[in-house]
Each structure stands twice: as C-alpha cells, then as structure tokens.
Amino acid sequence: MFENFKQRAELSGNTEVKRFETTPSALQFIEDLLVQEDIKEEAGSYALWAQSPILSSFDADSMASRHPGLYFKVDRELAKNARIGITQLEWGLAETGSMAQDSTNIEQRLASALSWIHVAILPTTKIIADIPALMGKMHPKNNKYITLITGASKTADIERVLAIGVHGPERLIIVCVDDLQS
Amino acid sequence: MTQDMTKVVQKALKNQNLAGILDRWDYPTARAKAYEGVDFQALRNKIADIKGGAADHLMDLAQTFKKNAEANGVKVFIAKSADEAKQYIANLCKEKSVKKIVKSKSMATEEIHLNHFLEQQGIDSDETDLGEWICQLAHQTPSHMVMPALHLTKEEVSDLFAQEVKRPLDNDIQKLVKVARNEIREKFFAADLGISGANMAIAETGTIVICTNEGNARLVTTLPKVHVALVGLEKLIPNYEDAAPILAALPRSATSQLLTSYTSFISAPTPDENGSIKELHVVLMDNNRTAMAADPKFKEALQCIRCASCLNVCPVYRLVTGHVFGDIYTGGIGTILTAWFNELKSAEDIQALCIGCDKCKDVCPGKIDIPALILELRHRTTQKEGLSFIYKSALQVINNRKVFHSMLRAASFVQKPFVKDGFIRHLPMFLSNLSEYRSLPSIAPVAFRDIFKTIKQPKCSEKAVFFAGCAIDFVYPKTGQAIVTILNKAGIEVVFPQDQSCCGIPHWGSGSFDMAADAAERNIKPLLECNPDYVVVSCASCTTALKKEWAEVLHAEKRDDLINDANKVAEKTYMFTELVSKLIKEKRLTPKQGVQISELTYHDSCHAKRHVGISQEPRDALSAAGYHITEMKECDTCCGMGGSYTVKQPDISMQMLKRKLENIEATGAQFVSAECPGCLIQLGGGLDKAGSKIKAVHPAELMLDKFE
Ligand code: SF4
Ligand code: SF4
Numbered sequence: 001m002f003e004n005f006k007q008r009a010e011l012s013g014n015t016e017v018k019r020f021e022t023t024p025s026a027l028q029f030i031e032d033l034l035v036q037e038d039i040k041e042e043a044g045s046y047a048l049w050a051q052s053p054i055l056s057s058f059d060a061d062s063m064a065s066r067h068p069g070l071y072f073k074v075d076r077e078l079a080k081n082a083r084i085g086i087t088q089l090e091w092g093l094a095e096t097g098s099m100a101q102d103s104t105n106i107e108q109r110l111a112s113a114l115s116w117i118h119v120a121i122l123p124t125t126k127i128i129a130d131i132p133a134l135m136g137k138m139h140p141k142n143n144k145y146i147t148l149i150t151g152a153s154k155t156a157d158i159e160r161v162l163a164i165g166v167h168g169p170e171r172l173i174i175v176c177v178d179d180l181q182s
Numbered sequence: 183m184t185q186d187m188t189k190v191v192q193k194a195l196k197n198q199n200l201a202g203i204l205d206r207w208d209y210p211t212a213r214a215k216a217y218e219g220v221d222f223q224a225l226r227n228k229i230a231d232i233k234g235g236a237a238d239h240l241m242d243l244a245q246t247f248k249k250n251a252e253a254n255g256v257k258v259f260i261a262k263s264a265d266e267a268k269q270y271i272a273n274l275c276k277e278k279s280v281k282k283i284v285k286s287k288s289m290a291t292e293e294i295h296l297n298h299f300l301e302q303q304g305i306d307s308d309e310t311d312l313g314e315w316i317c318q319l320a321h322q323t324p325s326h327m328v329m330p331a332l333h334l335t336k337e338e339v340s341d342l343f344a345q346e347v348k349r350p351l352d353n354d355i356q357k358l359v360k361v362a363r364n365e366i367r368e369k370f371f372a373a374d375l376g377i378s379g380a381n382m383a384i385a386e387t388g389t390i391v392i393c394t395n396e397g398n399a400r401l402v403t404t405l406p407k408v409h410v411a412l413v414g415l416e417k418l419i420p421n422y423e424d425a426a427p428i429l430a431a432l433p434r435s436a437t438s439q440l441l442t443s444y445t446s447f448i449s450a451p452t453p454d455e456n457g458s459i460k461e462l463h464v465v466l467m468d469n470n471r472t473a474m475a476a477d478p479k480f481k482e483a484l485q486c487i488r489c490a491s492c493l494n495v496c497p498v499y500r501l502v503t504g505h506v507f508g509d510i511y512t513g514g515i516g517t518i519l520t521a522w523f524n525e526l527k528s529a530e531d532i533q534a535l536c537i538g539c540d541k542c543k544d545v546c547p548g549k550i551d552i553p554a555l556i557l558e559l560r561h562r563t564t565q566k567e568g569l570s571f572i573y574k575s576a577l578q579v580i581n582n583r584k585v586f587h588s589m590l591r592a593a594s595f596v597q598k599p600f601v602k603d604g605f606i607r608h609l610p611m612f613l614s615n616l617s618e619y620r621s622l623p624s625i626a627p628v629a630f631r632d633i634f635k636t637i638k639q640p641k642c643s644e645k646a647v648f649f650a651g652c653a654i655d656f657v658y659p660k661t662g663q664a665i666v667t668i669l670n671k672a673g674i675e676v677v678f679p680q681d682q683s684c685c686g687i688p689h690w691g692s693g694s695f696d697m698a699a700d701a702a703e704r705n706i707k708p709l710l711e712c713n714p715d716y717v718v719v720s721c722a723s724c725t726t727a728l729k730k731e732w733a734e735v736l737h738a739e740k741r742d743d744l745i746n747d748a749n750k751v752a753e754k755t756y757m758f759t760e761l762v763s764k765l766i767k768e769k770r771l772t773p774k775q776g777v778q779i780s781e782l783t784y785h786d787s788c789h790a791k792r793h794v795g796i797s798q799e800p801r802d803a804l805s806a807a808g809y810h811i812t813e814m815k816e817c818d819t820c821c822g823m824g825g826s827y828t829v830k831q832p833d834i835s836m837q838m839l840k841r842k843l844e845n846i847e848a849t850g851a852q853f854v855s856a857e858c859p860g861c862l863i864q865l866g867g868g869l870d871k872a873g874s875k876i877k878a879v880h881p882a883e884l885m886l887d888k889f890e
Contacts, residue, residue, distance in 0.1 A: 080367070097440070109404045113444075150442065156329065157331055158331070158334075167310065168396070168400070
C-alpha cells in the first residue's frame with residue numbers, strides 16, 4: 001500500500017514522500033526543514049502548524065522557541081505570509097497518491113492552501129486503496145468540507161506547459177509516520 | 183453556410199496556435215496512459231447510467247438537494263432562467279454591499295454572461311483561474327472548456343500581463359505564472375464575495391464538488407465572507423457514491439491526470455477563524471435544462487461531465503478553435519449546448535462545421551453520441567427552415583435514379599477537355615477552389631452498371647448481390663470489376679440489380695431524413711429479390727447505410743413495415759474486405775505464393791472504423807495478399823472528405839487533407855489504400871495535385887491478381 005501510494009504521489013507533481021518509523025524522527029525531519037528553509041520572524045518566512053493530533057506528542061511551545069517564525073496558530077494574515085504550512089491529513093489514497101483532509105476547520109485550509117511549501121503529515125497506517133474506500137470512511141454527514149489533495153498546485157493554461165505553484169503550494173512534502181495514531 | 187461564417191473560418195485557419203499546442207500535447211497518448219488498467223467502457227456505462235438517470239428526475243433531485251443542503255445551513259435558490267439567477271446574485275450583492283468579487287472557473291457563469299452583468303451594477307468581478315483571467319484581460323471568450331486560453335501564445339500572454347502590471351515582462355511561462363499569483367493573491371484577500379461553479383451537486387447530502395488544479399477554488403470558497411456557487415441542474419447526481427466514477431473519469435479525460443490537485447466536497451457553511459459562520463449560497467440553474475431533459479433525443483447531452491476530450495480529438499476543432507466551432511460551450515458538444523442554452527438560431531452555422539467523423543463519440547466518458555445529436559439539430563433546422571434551394575434540388579436529383587444517372591453520363595462527356603489520367607486538375611472559374619489543392623476524379627466513360635452486363639457470371643451455389651454505390655458505379659468501375667473477379671474466384675456468383683441507386687447517406691447527412699428513407703425504400707427490394715447469401719458493399723459510407731442507417735431512418739420516419747427487410751439486408755451485408763478476410767480464413771480464397779511484397783499504408787475511413795467497426799479485416803486481407811503495412815500517424819483521423827462537407831467547407835476540408843497527406847508521405851509507402859471511394863477521391867486527388875509518387879488505390883484493385 002505505502003509503496004503504491006509513494007509512487008503515485010511522487011508522480012503527481014513536485015511531491016516528495018518521506019517515511020519515518022517514529023514520531024520523534026519525523027519531528028526532527030520537520031525541524032531540520034524549518035532551518036533549511038530559513039524560517040524566521042519575518043513576513044514571507046513564517047511556518048504555520050495547524051491544529052493536529054500529532055501536537056499532543058511533543059512540547060510545541062519549546063519547539064516554537066527554538067524556531068522564531070514558527071506559529072502554532074493560523075490566521076489569514078499569517079497564512080498569507082507563510083513559507084511553510086504544516087497540517088495532518090486524515091487518509092492517504094494509494095491508487096492516486098492523494099490525501100484526504102477534513103477541511104471544515106478553516107485553519108486546515110489556510111495552512112495548506114496559501115503557503116509555498118505544504119508539509120502533510122500522514123499516519124502510514126491510514127493509507128487505503130481509493131476514493132470508493134474513502135467514501136466508507138469520510139462522509140459529508142460528518143465532514144462538512146472535505147478536500148482531496150493530489151500533488152502541488154499546478155496549471156497548464158499557457159500553451160499546455162506545466163507550471164507549479166499557481167495559487168497554492170509549489171512543493172508538497174508528505175511525511176508518513178508509522179507509529180502515529182490519529 | 184453564411185458569408186460571414188466563411189470569412190470567420192478563413193481567418194481562424196490562418197492562426198494555427200492552438201493546433202500546434204494540441205500537437206505538442208499529444209492528448210491521445212497521454213489519455214491512454216492515464217486510463218491504463220481502467221475499463222473505460224464499463225466506467226462510462228456507469229457514468230451514463232448515473233447521469234442519464236439523474237436527467238430523468240432533474241427537478242426532484244433539485245428539491246432533494248435543496249432540502250438536504252438547507253438542513254446544513256446552505257441557502258439554496260432554484261433559478262428557472264438566466265435572468266433569475268443573475269437577479270438573485272445581484273440582490274445578494276446589494277444586501278451585502280459587495281464591491282469586489284473573485285471567481286473560480288464556472289461555465290454556467292459564462293453561459294449567462296455574469297461578469298458583464300455585474301460590471302453594469304458597478305461590481306468588479308475578477309477571474310482567478312489562470313486561463314479565465316487571461317481571457318478576461320484579453321476581452322475574449324474561452325476557446326476551450328477546460329483550458330480557456332489555449333489559443334494564446336506565451337508572448338501574447340506576456341503582453342497582456344505587462345499591460346496589467348504596467349511593467350515589461352519576459353516570456354518565460356514559469357515567471358508569468360508567478361506574476362499572476364502575486365496579482366490575484368491580493369484580489370482574494372480584498373474580495374467581499376466568492377463565486378464558483380461546481381463539477382457535481384450531490385442531492386443526498388446537499389454537497390457541491392469542485393475540482394481545480396490551481397487551488398483557486400479553495401481560496402474563492404475560503405477567503406471572502408460569502409460564497410455563491412452557480413450550478414447547472416445537469417450537475418446533480420443522486421448519491422455520494424455516484425461521485426466516485428465521475429472523479430475517476432473527469433481528470434483522466436480532461437487533463438490525463440489521475441486526480442486533479444484539489445477536489446473539494448463542500449456541504450455546509452463553515453466557521454471563519456474568528457468563529458463567525460460564512461454564508462454559503464447555491465444557485466441551481468435550469469435555463470432550459472429541464473426542457474432538454476424532456477426531449478427524448480437531447481436528454482443524452484445532459485450526461486456530459488465537461489471534460490473537453492471531445493474537443494481535444496476533433497479534427498475540425500483543432501483547426502478553427504472554439505471561437506469558431508462553438509460559443510461559450512465549445513466544439514461538438516458546445517454546438518448542442520449552445521442550441522439549447524442560447525437558442526437554436528445561434529447554433530445553425532456552427533453545426534455545419536461537424537464533419538461527422540465520430541472521433542469524439544469514441545472518447546466521451548458520458549457516452550454521448552455527439553455527431554448524432556448534431557445531425558438531429560441539422561434535421562430539426564431542415565424541417566423548420568428547409569434546405570437551400572440549390573442544395574435541396576441536388577438531393578432530389580440524386581434521389582431520382584434515371585435523371586441522376588443520365589446527368590452523370592452527360593458529365594462524363596462534358597468534362598472531356600479537362601481530364602488527364604483520370605483526373606480533373608483544373609476547373610473553370612467559380613468551381614476552381616474545389617481543385618486548388620486536389621485534383622478531382624473524372625466520371626468514367628462507361629459506368630460499372632453497363633460493364634457488368636458484359637461480364638458472364640458462373641452458376642455457383644452461393645450468390646452475392648453487389649451494391650456498388652454511386653462512386654464505384656460511375657467513377658471507379660474498375661474497382662467493381664475487381665470485386666466481381668475476386669468473388670467469382672471464391673466460387674460466388676455476383677448479381678447486380680440495375681434498379682439500385684444512391685444509398686441515401688448524403689440526404690441523411692444533411693438532416694433530410696425523409697429523403698434518406700426514400701433512398702432506403704428504393705433499394706431494399708431490388709437487393710433482396712434474388713434471395714442472396716451476401717450483400718457486398720465496398721464503400722464505407724454505403725456500408726453504414728446498409729448495415730445501420732436504413733433501419734434507423736425508416737423507424738424515425740415511421741415506415742415500420744419496411745424495417746424487417748432493412749434488417750434482413752443489414753444481416754447479410756459485408757464490406758468487401760470483411761468478406762475477403764472471412765473467405766481466406768475459410769480457405770475459399772488462397773493467396774498466391776511468392777508474390778513480391780509491396781509497401782502499403784492504410785487509411786481508416788470514419789464510417790468503416792467508427793460506424794460499423796471495421797478496421798482489422800482490410801489489414802488482414804491485404805497482408806495475406808502480399809502487402810506489408812506501415813501504419814501512418816493518425817491512421818483513423820478523417821481525411822476531410824465527409825461527403826458534401828468538402829464542398830460546403832472547402833477550407834477546413836483542405837487543411838485536414840494537408841495533414842493527412844503529410845502523414846501518408848512520412849510512411850514512404852508505395853500505396854495508400856482505403857475501402858471508401860470518397861476517401862480515395864480526396865487522398866488520390868491530393869496526392870496527384872502534390873505530384874506525389876504514392877498512389878491511392880482501392881483494396882479490391884490491389885488484390886485483383888493476388889489469389890489462386
Ligand atoms: S464527429 Fe468529428 S468533426 Fe464532429 S464534433 Fe465529433 S470529432 Fe468533431
Ligand atoms: S461531451 Fe463527452 S467528451 Fe465532450 S465534454 Fe462532455 S463528457 Fe467530455
């Protein structure tokens with residue numbers, strides 16, 4: 001399942017899939033990325049981390065103090081000026097390399113739709129087959145705004161030439177975590 | 183076709199940007215890859231069931247949607263007309279003091295010219311889909327349903343953007359996209375209202391589904407305080423699960439992707455980050471869709487999921503773009519939708535552009551017979567307005583065997599001064615554009631029907647009736663002779679009823695179903711008279727008539743007493759190569775050993791391949807007879823003949839021919855063959871005019887001396 005998911009996702013346009021056995025190793029990867037991308041207290045260089053289950057497994061405040069510019073709250077002004085948006089996704093779909101987001105909470109959309117880089121955290125155990133399988137798990141009755149995300153924001157509207165990062169992220173980094181429970 | 187339209191077509195043909203872009207894309211290959219491992223036929227059957235079923239209950243579904251969405255807190259308005267929809271949105275804007283709007287892609291808003299209307303109310307409405315924004319800056323309508331600005335080059339886009347941002351820009355596409363991102367981002371944050379369309383509306387859950395690659399719809403539905411979705415009633419589907427097959431087909435067909443980057447299911451207004459609840463309005467618009475659903479023929483068009491693959495494969499669309507072929511909705515399906523949503527009148531000129539090659543029908547995930555519906559439009563126009571006098575007289579003459587045949591004989595005499603090697607290379611004055619790119623074949627001095635009388639037929643246990651069709655009878659009698667010889671070799675006696683005449687395809691193609699039914703009626707009896715084992719045809723268009731159209735057109739014209747006989751003809755009808763390939767398998771025809779192999783490329787006539795499904799049999803027969811086949815690129819793309827199309831749309835026809843000839847030349851073959859005299863007239867005439875060494879020859883003549 002994971003291999004299919006990874007293969008399809010990495011074909012869907014500026015998407016990298018990383019896999020970690022433990023939550024701490026995944027967190028370390030993300031912290032390294034914050035440094036690499038030069039996250040700082042400056043418009044255009046923020047990193048925003050939307051409400052997600054993974055937050056209960058570490059001390060967010062101390063991480064924020066290590067990385068000025070990293071916020072664990074999301075509003076539209078911060079989002080407009082964010083370099084990185086981090087969210088946790090509900091399901092992965094192996095057939096298309098997509099992920100399902102419960103977007104009802106606007107934070108999830110702001111953090112994943114406006115930044116240049118979207119870091120998508122996904123429990124590896126939650127990769128399922130396809131859309132029909134997802135329909136058994138997520139239903140509009142319970143989830144009022146669902147988004148399926150497949151690859152980065154892209155267009156081919158000028159001469160059919162692929163261009164990445166039109167209105168949304170130009171890079172999607174999927175962080176699969178084996179021991180993460182949702 | 184009106185004078186205006188001729189000018190428009192000629193102008194469009196001068197600019198081949200879009201054709202070049204489509205070529206570089208190579209849609210057929212990309213599409214095939216996206217569909218790997220998917221049973222397309224099963225998938226489209228499912229979609230046709232869902233959408234066809236929905237079309238049966240549009241208003242019920244609209245009410246169910248309304249009830250369920252309102253229970254979620256969505257405000258739903260069912261608009262009967264375009265005006266009602268516009269008024270609702272205008273009132274909402276007034277109530278909320280809206281000054282600025284951002285829009286994501288919505289064909290329904292284009293259909294009712296919403297931007298223009300809002301502008302008149304003093305409201306700025308900005309498109310945010312890149313292609314739509316480019317069209318808006320250029321003050322143009324979309325030329326393609328999925329990629330609206332496909333007709334513009336990067337240089338043109340760069341100029342438009344430079345004007346907008348008031349500084350010079352270079353032509354790099356990646357940079358241009360970033361310019362758009364910057365410009366439009368501010369608009370998202372400043373807007374008071376967001377307008378979107380929807381790809382689906384799910385009645386069971388009151389959900390709208392929106393697919394975009396750019397992610398603009400997520401912002402349109404998130405950043406402004408109010409969101410309005412304008413949704414045509416045909417987007418309704420009954421259940422949540424029904425969305426799955428449509429999501430499996432739409433991105434694959436539209437952009438050869440497995441899924442679009444962002445697919446959103448929105449079922450309720452959601453809270454903003456300060457806790458206030460957004461407002462969500464859904465306007466379900468009828469604008470003649472229920473009338474369309476009530477029409478037994480056109481209901482089918484509501485199965486469309488707007489993937490635009492019918493445009494991508496259409497040989498006419500690629501030459502003239504959606505600005506000529508279509509209106510807001512473009513291409514073949516656009517012609518149909520335009521007729522219903524904007525009135526029949528505006529579709530009249532456009533429908534004449536379809537050559538009826540059936541390419542689109544093959545790839546349509548909604549399983550819509552687009553060319554048949556265009557023909558139905560033509561039929562209804564013809565019934566209402568009649569054909570032009572000259573055209574109608576011509577069709578009447580064809581239907582009067584004696585007059586038509588004596589005219590053809592007279593023509594054979596009159597044309598003499600222009601004929602050389604069986605071709606007419608120049609025609610005087612007003613007819614000259616017909617022979618500008620293509621020599622015309624001459625009428626043969628002696629018709630096949632007269633030659634046949636001189637061929638003695640053996641008495642055999644099996645009999646084949648030969649239906650020659652006008653072209654073999656009067657232009658290519660040698661083909662007829664070859665067919666008789668080969669059938670005789672297989673121990674089949676050939677009968678040629680002298681009462682046979684035109685099969686009626688020209689009448690059918692012009693929408694004159696009554697005259698087509700007359701043609702069927704005239705031929706059926708003579709063909710069945712000798713109780714034949716086979717009815718042999720060697721013209722793809724005639725084959726379509728005998729195998730399919732006669733029964734259908736008799737039914738449509740309520741002449742049901744003849745249908746049994748028409749079906750009998752259909753059962754016995756073989757295309758010549760179809761029969762030869764069978765006879766070879768049955769060892770009743772034995773290919774000669776040791777013949778020298780010749781190089782051949784084969785052109786699939788539209789009628790043969792897509793109307794009656796014959797493409798392998800001629801290849802099998804010709805290969806057995808000693809021909810090595812090198813396939814040309816786009817071997818099943820229309821050559822541009824299309825019966826009278828070449829006369830009515832000479833400019834488009836000749837462009838299609840040009841491309842075909844290039845593909846033929848590239849194979850380096852000695853011969854090109856097609857089992858259709860119409861295609862052979864077009865191909866042979868084109869090759870002759872171009873001075874090519876390649877000869878266009880009918881399969882029967884190629885096989886004449888290849889059997890023991
Ligand atoms: S039948 Fe051929 S010409 Fe007509 S719309 Fe379809 S693809 Fe185009
Ligand atoms: S008619 Fe068929 S191929 Fe054309 S846009 Fe509609 S669904 Fe797609």
